[in-house]
Amino acid sequence: MTYNESSFRVLKGLEPVRSRPGMYTRTDSPAHIIQEVIDNAADEALAGFAKKIQVTMYRDGSVAVGDDGRGIPVGLHPVEKVPVVVLAYTVLHAGGKFDKTSGASAYAFSGGLHGVGVAVTTALSSRVEVEVKREGKVHQVQFNNGGREIGEIAETGSCGRQSGTRVRVWPDPKYFDTPKVPLAEIERLLRSKAVLLPGVTVTLEVEQTDGSLAKSEWHYAEGLTGYLREMAAGAEPLVPILAGESYAQAHEDFAEGEGAAWAFCWFDGFAASESYVNLIPTVNGGMHESGLRGGIFEALKSFVDLHALLPRGVKLQQDDVCGKMSFLLSARLLDPQFQGQVKEKLNSREAVKLVSTMVMPQFEAWLNQNVEMGKTIAELAISQAQSRLKSAKKVEKKKSSGVSVLPGKLADCESENIVDNELYLVEGDSAGGSAKLARNRETQAILPLRGKVQNAWEIDTDRLFANAEIHDISVALGVDPHPVDAPESVLDHLRYGKVVIMADADVDGSHIQTLLLTLFLRHFPLLVAHSHVHVALPPLYRVDVPASGKKRPARRLYCLDERELAAVRERLAKEGIKPEALEIGRFKGLGEMNPEQLRETAMDPATRRVLPITMDDIALEDTKELFCLLMGKGEASGRRAWMEAKGNLVEADL
Structure with a gap:
């Protein structure tokens, strides 16, 4: 096959979406491309300009979404010289949700800044019809064949003082496993919008076989509390549902308006939760959920200490308190960063502190005002902790015979529960010292490694322990070398649920990672097969961002590599921050990080980046x-x- 200049192809417009739809959206069904349209209507309501959201599902597979917001502008863009409504539906990285901090954005809070949005809907649909009511006139425009054919904007009538947008979408079946939009998922999404948007009426109409429309309408007088009670489906709450909300004022550490609303409770036999960021459902959770759990845990821990409720030898952990808790969380962030375009998980680290700061004082005050109910929650958490310790003792009993002497340089953790315990294999003594100060002593152990571990790919098992570093790793783990077909009983004495390789973000660090992965794959394959081995991803760059007015305090960002650094610079430039105002530092190694930086970027489960290593039988x-x-x-x-x-x-x- 010839490879020359003509082999190089540039994908333009919406062609990247049509070529690789799985990079931009879910392809199991068209649910997400419909959600993009619904989210636009919800953003109008969140901004205070829409009071009604109406969705209609037709028998031909199309879906219409309408709102009574301001209506998408139909005039020419001052720079692009193309109607704005056409830009919104046909151009990636175009929209009215950028430049939030400069005051030029049309939306203070919206569902993210990935920059593709509803253009993906156009790319993966055979037809999209948009009707805009704005400034007394009705305009219509149509996009066919995945946005390849763009119709003229036509003025079709007058609307008086009415305004709004109605979009009808015909998903293209060839891009999806099933062309049918799942009714249950759309119902669940719309119900949550009704809960999270007080004063907004959300309606769903479904066309029946006889042509009539079956109508559903959602309204929750109690907001999150009523929704959580409905989710529990009659399960008995152990204490009343606790609900609250808090948003930052202009003089506080966060942007004005940032904050959260929440409802949580402990039910008998029921534990399920949902979370949202700027009305976007985050089905895989993220940093805001970590902040909620952290705030609840710290408040209850203070209450338990104040009333001396903890039995001797018992230490509470976050999962003891929150493991059987049900909650609803609606966070509001000025500039949320999600994992992937589908936005199923929030990655914004600042959300941990934001939500925790909002939740903790309110819950702590409630506990001290309702001591008996507070003790009920504390007793539940203490019971969970005692069950955990009892389980850990059983594991200890199994491994008590023939225990080797642990390496002297191992800084072991206090917990004996292997599910929670983590062993960090750290490159170098200096980094090991910082890691010891940064760790959670309860669950994290540190084993510093001097130099590079021996290449163990061709070393016989009976000669393996001649290397002191490999010997110490095996003894610390409590697992002997074994072949790939060994019985699972070889892991019976495993002392840590996670083994985390933490090396510098440079060539030498990558080499050390490769040597350790070689050791585990060759001589400890069941650790890899059961997903016990992980690699920490420490950042290469630190970016100090100065404060920009009252809305945005000073920030510290971390970048994994040059590509992330370039993306952060571009995002900050769009926020109006001058490049020369940024202070960028490059870490030469883990030893240069202070314990706080190392904890935040590589060790705190709420904010670290850790990559699991898995073994695919096929490959x-x-x-x-x-x-x-x-x-x-x-x-x-x-x-x-x-x-x-x-x-x-x-x-x-x-």
């Missing part, structure tokens, strides 16, 4: 073949040929 032989090529002593010529063929793909930090 196992290919993996072994590649490791033989890379790590085998007799493969020098093969490695050279491989590097000559693949060397251009390496992103090396030299």
Whole structure:
């Protein structure tokens, strides 16, 4: 096959979405591309300009979404010279939700800044019709064939003082596993919008076989409390549902208006939760949920200490308090950062402190005003802690025979519950010292490694312990080397649920990671197969952002590599922050980080980045073949040929 200049292809417009739809949306059904349209209507309501959201599902598979908001502008964009409504539906990275801090944005709070939004809906639909009521006139425009055909904007009538937008979408079946929009998912989404938007009426109409419309309408007089009670479906609450909300004022540490509303409770036999950010459902949770749990845990822990309720030898952990708790959380962030375009998980680290700061004082005050009910919650948490400790003692009893002497340089954790315990294998003594100060002594152990671990790919098992570092790792873990077909009983004495490799974000650090992964894959394969092995991803850059007015205090951001640094610079530039105002520092290694920075970026479960290492049975032989090529002593010529063929793909930090 010829590879020359003509082989290079540039995807323009919406072609990237049509070529790789899975990178931009869910492809199991069109639910998410419909949600993008609903979210636009909800953003109008969140901004205070819409009081009605109406969704109609037709028998031909199309879905219409209408609101009585301001209506999308139909005039020409001052720079692009294209109608704004056309830009919104056909251009990626275009919208009215940027420039939030400069005051030029049309929305103070909205569902994210990934910049693709409803343009993905157009790209994956056979037809999209948009009707806009604005400034006394009705305009219509149509997009066909995935946005390849754009109709003219036509003025079709007058609307008096009415305003709003109605969008009808025909999803293209060829992009989805099933072309049918799931009714239950849309109902659940609309019901949550009604809960989270006080004063807004949310309606769903479904066309029946006889052409009539079956109508559902949602209204929750009690807001989050009523919704949580409905979710519990009659389960008995152990204490009354606790609800509250709090938003930052202009003089506080957060942007004005940022904050959260919540409702939580402990039910008998029921535990389910939902969370949202700017009305976007975050089905995989994220930092705001970590903040809620952290605030509730700290408040209850203070209450327990104040009243001396904790039995001797028992220490509360967050999961003891929150493991069986049900909650609803609606966070409001000025500039949320999500994981992926589907926005199923919130990645904004500042949300941990934001939500925790809002929740903790209110819950702590309630506990002290309702001491008996507070004691009921405390007793439930203490009971969970005692069950956990009892389970841990059983594990200890199984491994009590033949225990080796633990390495002297191991800073062990206090907990004996292997589900929670983590062992950090840290490159270098200096980084190991910082890690010891940064760790959670209850559940995190530190084992510093001196230099690089020996390449163990071709070492026989009976010679493996001649290397002191490998010996210490095996003894600390409580697991002996074993083959891939060993029985699972070899993990009976495992002392940590997670083994986290933490090395510098440079070439040497990558080499150490590779050597340790070689050791685990070759001699401890069941640790990899059962997802016990993880790799920490410490940042290479620190970006100090100055305060910009009352809305945005000073921030400290971390970037994994050059690509993230470039993305952060671009995002901050859009916020109106001058490049010369940024202070950018490059970490030469983990030892340069102070304990607080190391805790935030690599060790705190709420904010760290840790990559799990998994073993795919299908690709196992290919993996072994590649490791033989890379790590085998007799493969020098093969490695050279491989590097000559693949060397251009390496992103090396030299």
